[in-house]
Amino acid sequence: MKDFFRVLRIYLPPYKAKLALTFIFNLLAAFFIVFSMLSMIPMLQVILEDDKEVYDLLAWSLDKDVLFNNINYYITSIKNQYGPGTTLLYLGIFGVIATLLKTGFTYLASYTITGIRNGITRDIRKAIYNKMIELPLGFYSNERKGDMMARSTADVQEVEASVMSSLDMLLKNPIIIIVVLISMLYVSFELTLFVFLVLPIAGFVIGRIGKSLKKTSREGQTKLGFILGIIEESLSGLRIIKAFNAEKRMEHRFNGEVESYRRTMNKLQRRRHLAHPTSEFLGTIVFVMIFWYGGSLILNGDNSLNMAVFMTYLGMFYQIINPAKAFSQAAYSIQKGMAAYERIEAILDADLDVKEHDGSQEIKAFTSNVEYRNITFAYEDINVLKDISLTIPQGKTVALVGQSGSGKTTFVDLLPRFYDVQGGGIYIDGINIKDIKLFDLRELMGNVNQEAILFNDTIYNNITFGVEHATVEEVINAAKVANAHEFIEASEDGYQTVIGDRGSKLSGGQRQRLSIARAILKNPPILILDEATSALDTESERLVQDALENLMKNRTSLVIAHRLSTVRNADLICVFNEGQIVETGTHDELIEKDGIYKKLHSMQMS
Numbered sequence: 238m239k240d241f242f243r244v245l246r247i248y249l250p251p252y253k254a255k256l257a258l259t260f261i262f263n264l265l266a267a268f269f270i271v272f273s274m275l276s277m278i279p280m281l282q283v284i285l286e287d288d289k290e291v292y293d294l295l296a297w298s299l300d301k302d303v304l305f306n307n308i309n310y311y312i313t314s315i316k317n318q319y320g321p322g323t324t325l326l327y328l329g330i331f332g333v334i335a336t337l338l339k340t341g342f343t344y345l346a347s348y349t350i351t352g353i354r355n356g357i358t359r360d361i362r363k364a365i366y367n368k369m370i371e372l373p374l375g376f377y378s379n380e381r382k383g384d385m386m387a388r389s390t391a392d393v394q395e396v397e398a399s400v401m402s403s404l405d406m407l408l409k410n411p412i413i414i415i416v417v418l419i420s421m422l423y424v425s426f427e428l429t430l431f432v433f434l435v436l437p438i439a440g441f442v443i444g445r446i447g448k449s450l451k452k453t454s455r456e457g458q459t460k461l462g463f464i465l466g467i468i469e470e471s472l473s474g475l476r477i478i479k480a481f482n483a484e485k486r487m488e489h490r491f492n493g494e495v496e497s498y499r500r501t502m503n504k505l506q507r508r509r510h511l512a513h514p515t516s517e518f519l520g521t522i523v524f525v526m527i528f529w530y531g532g533s534l535i536l537n538g539d540n541s542l543n544m545a546v547f548m549t550y551l552g553m554f555y556q557i558i559n560p561a562k563a564f565s566q567a568a569y570s571i572q573k574g575m576a577a578y579e580r581i582e583a584i585l586d587a588d589l590d591v592k593e594h595d596g597s598q599e600i601k602a603f604t605s606n607v608e609y610r611n612i613t614f615a616y617e618d619i620n621v622l623k624d625i626s627l628t629i630p631q632g633k634t635v636a637l638v639g640q641s642g643s644g645k646t647t648f649v650d651l652l653p654r655f656y657d658v659q660g661g662g663i664y665i666d667g668i669n670i671k672d673i674k675l676f677d678l679r680e681l682m683g684n685v686n687q688e689a690i691l692f693n694d695t696i697y698n699n700i701t702f703g704v705e706h707a708t709v710e711e712v713i714n715a716a717k718v719a720n721a722h723e724f725i726e727a728s729e730d731g732y733q734t735v736i737g738d739r740g741s742k743l744s745g746g747q748r749q750r751l752s753i754a755r756a757i758l759k760n761p762p763i764l765i766l767d768e769a770t771s772a773l774d775t776e777s778e779r780l781v782q783d784a785l786e787n788l789m790k791n792r793t794s795l796v797i798a799h800r801l802s803t804v805r806n807a808d809l810i811c812v813f814n815e816g817q818i819v820e821t822g823t824h825d826e827l828i829e830k831d832g833i834y835k836k837l838h839s840m841q842m843s
Contacts, residue, residue: 240575241400245407248357255353256408262346263409267416269339270556275420276332278305278549346409354404358397361581365389368584373591374655378616383466384459388584391461392577399574406567410560417557424550425542431530432554435523436561457505459580460498467491505573520558527554591654597674603681603762605666606630607652607793613660614647621647623816624661629809631762634794636804638837639813645797648813649765652795653679683756685785687768689748691740696725697732699740700754707758719754719784721747746781753784764794801838810834 249256294310295303316324369389377385421429471478471487478487531547542550607629614622622644629635637645651658654670663670670678691699700715701707712732716722724747728734740748756764766785782803789796798804805824812820812827812834820832827834 240578241403241571244400244575244578245404248360249353251360252353252356255349259346259349259353259408260412262342262349263412264416266339266342266346266409267413269335269342270413271416271420271553273332273335273339274549274553274556275424276328276335277552278545343409347405350404350408354397357404358393361396362389362393365393365581365584368587371589372584372587373589373657374650375590375616376587381462381466383464383469384462385584386469387462387465388580391465392580395577396574396581399570400578403567403571403574406564410564410567413560414557414564417553421550421553424546424553425531428527428531428534428542428550432523432527435526457498457501457576460494460501462580463494464491464498467494520561524551524554524558527551591657591675593673593675594671596672598668598672598677600665600668600673600677600681603631603665603793607763608664608667609648609651609661610664611661612651612658612663614651614656614658621816622651625816625818626661627811627818627821629793629795631793632791633808634789634796634806636796636798636807636810637813638798638801638804638810638834640837641799643813644816645813646767649767649795649797652763652765653682653684681761682763682765683759683761683788684765685749685752685756685767685788689740689745689752691736691743691748691751693735693738695730695733695735696728696751699736699751700732700758702755704755704758711758712754715754715758718757718787719750720780721750721754721784724750749781750784753781753788757788762792764789764792766794766796766798768797768799801834801841812837 292310292313293306295306297303297307312324312328315327366389369385418429418432421432467487467490471491478484528551531542531550534542535544535547609625609627612622612625613620625648627635637648639645647656650656651663652670654675657671665673665678665681692702697712700712709732713722716725716732725732725734734742736742736748736751740751743751766789796804796807801824804810807824809821810824810827811818812832814833820827820830820834822830828838
């Protein structure tokens with residue numbers, strides 16, 4: 238429960254006004270529950286002919302004897318004037334009005350708590366999504382994509398269903414139990430004292446059962462993450478699964494995870510379903526013990542208790558049984574939901590390795606050069622870049638070549654701070670990029686990657702992605718420069734054509750040209766091209782290469798390329814090998830050096 242209240246402390250403050258209203262409505266509903274029950278005493282006394290004839294009205298006070306005396310005074314007056322039948326009718330109308338007020342305030346409380354519950358759930362969804370897109374890329378190298386999806390969907394739904402629905406328990410049931418118990422103390426102190434001795438025993442038993450739910454629930458949520466991961470991998474790699482006839486292998490892997498999840502959920506839900514019968518059984522035991530003890534008091538001639546009061550007392554006790562059951566079931570739900578929230582919290586509390594400090598500078602233009610000074614970088618314990626220095630003047634094109642795994646992509650990913658260097662520094666116009674606001678830093682750059690990253694939206698929205706207030710003319714001009722305008726116009730709805738998941742309705746060359754158009758529209762002074770033509774056929778490569786040349790005009794460009802023919806005209810070519818720059822120069826200079834570059838070039842030419 239401590240974790241539950243901590244979550245509420247985080248998310249409840251914006252809803253203080255609604256919380257106060259909910260408390261007031263629940264308090265009023267609880268008071269009218271008591272009034273409706275107390276109205277049964279005079280009705281039962283009239284029916285049982287146990288009512289006292291009272292003809293003296295006393296000064297009103299909170300004393301029980303005074304209250305019952307004055308109530309009996311008015312009942313006596315009505316009974317003598319209109320008869321017992323009419324008296325019962327009046328008492329019944331009073332009970333109906335009290336019940337109407339009780340149900341009305343109960344509805345108002347539920348109406349208000351709905352806004353709080355759904356608002357907190359929305360806030361959790363927003364917090365986890367915002368944190369997921371804020372986290373650095375390095376965080377996801379150690380996380381399964383399916384598990385991240387499970388945390389942001391299934392875990393949030395579990396928190397909504399279990400934790401947020403239990404707000405009712407916190408704001409309604411305790412109030413009803415406290416108000417009714419106080420009233421029971423007022424009606425019969427001795428009998429209520431007996432209740433206080435018996436109830437904690439039942440609560441202890443229920444609490445012990447509920448504690449075992451949290452661990453099992455956490456296991457279930459983790460296994461669901463594995464299942465979603467397999468589904469995501471299967472959909473992404475469906476072509477390979479079919480090509481290698483691996484359907485049975487994937488089915489076997491998926492079936493194993495589903496079976497493990499089934500066993501875990503069986504264990505969890507069987508324990509959860511134990512809440513209702515356990516609470517009902519223990520409640521019945523407590524009820525029988527109270528019935529026995531109260532009946533013994535009446536049979537022994539206790540003047541403080543008569544049959545009508547005792548029956549009403551039992552009715553009042555029954556009013557706290559359902560809230561107590563709901564309380565115990567909510568305790569089970571909270572244990573289950575908090576296991577899901579702990580998985581969410583692991584993301585919300587994840588460290589931001591890449592962050593800006595309070596004194597970060599704004600930078601709106603790039604005027605001089607980009608400088609890498611003795612940078613080193615490692616993924617965990619594996620050194621990827623080792624003491625590299627390089628200066629890239631404004632307006633120049635620098636090509637990065639070398640074998641796969643030599644550190645080229647990591648080198649360019651450090652510039653927009655997708656990762657942070659662990660030694661040395663990167664400077665733009667003499668300013669360390671760690672001292673520049675992240676938004677301003679990345680606003681200076683445009684990216685075109687080996688795999689065109691597009692969204693299941695219209696062509697127009699994909700081109701304008703990240704660019705605010707672009708005009709239609711600017712979008713069309715960007716598409717023309719990227720050699721994309723013709724195929725866009727030929728598509729079904731032109732620029733409003735929805736391109737499918739990851740642009741699946743387009744060819745590889747078309748997707749790449751759209752990503753180039755997006756970079757052209759952004760018009761960044763620094764351009765990063767990562768294997769932008771390596772996955773294309775010859776015709777598509779020619780179109781994309783022409784678009785890239787248009788894009789690179791008058792820009793500072795870092796180009797990663799495996800096809801050396803695409804970087805012959807670069808101002809500087811850097812050859813990477815095992816995390817170091819081992820050769821630099823133009824194409825002709827590197828051929829003359831007769832080193833690694835010439836070897837790579839000869840292999841490709843042959």
